[in-house]
Amino acid sequence: MKVAAVQFEIRDEETKEERIERMARLLSGLKGYDLILLPEIWATGYFSFERYTKEAEPLKGPFFQRMAQMAQQLSSVLFAGSFVEQEGKNYYNTSLLFDANGELLATYRKIHLFRYGSKEGELLTRGEEVKAVKTRVGCVGLSTCYDLRFPELYRQQVELGAELLLVTSAWPHQRLAHWQLFNAVRALENQCFLISCNCVGYTHNVLLGGHSQVVDPWGVVRAQAGEQETVLTAEIDLAEVKRVREHFPQLKHRVLRA
């Protein structure tokens, strides 16, 4: 199957609406992909904490509607990245997964909120539910940025059937080495494909790291973006997950202690 990750540049001078329109233009050139990924809180900008509550939307607000429409127009499963969701008094970092007909397949509220040089932990409420979802492109595990540092989350996704790990991100360049390691290791230790979609650009004095990746179940990086806005593409075969797990049955050799 053909996959694409839109590594998007965050430009602080843009409004949310301008950013959504620019993303829509980028997406309109992406015909023929089975699965497309977008980054974390890209429409508001992850580091634009002053905009979070102002730009928050209910789950099925305009952001949701636009992304559903894009999935349908592209006939692609779309992991639309995340937005700031408001439900009552609470705000969440919520990502959306749409089927190729524009129907919602799943939502995921970020579980591990980032608190280092970030106001996310103050402003948002963490999610509770681990998500691995059966789709026409395989069973996908959903996660967001800082989640990458917590291996138990991905193991739970695998226990729920995940074979493809999708990571939406706004990871800073300062810790690019960590990003590179976690991308490879999460795929390798779980014998899954992993696709990550990061942002680039300078935002609120933070340089975002790019290097969105496609990693195979041996931990080999099959495709990797650089540090510019770009669309990372790859062709992957999920049958490899089964082959790798049969050939090297590490997941069956776990020793679980109480």
Ligand SMILES: O=C(O)CCC(=O)C(=O)O
């Ligand atoms: O863990 C990190 O170093 C970066 C995490 C992050 O930027 C985020 O969760 O948005």
